[in-house]
Amino acid sequence: MALGSTVTLDGNFGSSVSGSTLVDGVFLPASTEWETGTVWWDTNIDPINNRNSITLKLKGQYVISGFIVQADDNDSYRVEYWDANASTWKTAWDVPNYDALGWGMTIRPNPNDNSEIQSISPITTSELRFTAVNGDGYYSVSEIQAFSAVPEPSTWITGVGICVGMLGTLLRRARK
Ligand SMILES: [Ca+2]
Ligand SMILES: [Ca+2]
Incomplete structure (x- = not known):
């Protein structure tokens, strides 16, 4: 849902890359250094922690x-x-610190699978905001993706199975 949305960077950032890189569908290689090709800021640039925000x-x-x-x-x-x-503004997802699970640019929820989605209680909105909460004072982000609910794959696979089963029955009947 966030793909291609309009990104606004509010505050003081150290990076020069466009905010649109956050919604281009592209992840950086795992463990990319925090200030390489990312939207980043630190507490030297933004002395009051958490003042910077990114709006989608x-x-x-x-x-x-x-x-x-x-x-x-x-x-x-x-x-x-x-x-x-x-x-x-209300909290949609508290993105956890993954210091123990990664290095540099790290995908949440699954650092090893860029298609695994963190489920949340469904929200209805036209705008998202991304901020740093806590850490070492050096913050960066490279991709923010949002998803709507999709039918469980098992549901429609079962449906296909029923259709195939019915087709088999019809064919058997036709042969008789
Ligand atoms: Ca990106
Ligand atoms: Ca950091």
Whole structure:
């Protein structure tokens, strides 16, 4: 859902890459250094921790039920969503510190699988916001992906199985 959305960087960033790289569908190679090809900031550039924020304006209003994020391993981050009814930002996903699980740019939830989605309680929104929560003062992010609920694969595989079974019955009947 976030693919190709409009990205706004609010605050003071050290990086020169475009915010659009966060929603281009491309992950950096695992363990890429935190300031190489990323959107990054640190507490020298932004002395007041957590003041920087990255806003993703989606192409419309969506129901979102999961995320994948690639960010520096040794910090925690937060994905928030704009709740239009309450006119406030609310937490969608607290992105955990993965210091023990990775090095440099590290995919959450699964550093070894860039297609595994972190499920959340579904939210409805047209805007997301990404911020650093805590860490070593050197923060970076390279990809933010949002997903809507999709039917469980097992459901439609079962459906196909039933159809194939029915086809077999019809063919047997036709031969008689
Ligand atoms: Ca990217
Ligand atoms: Ca860091």
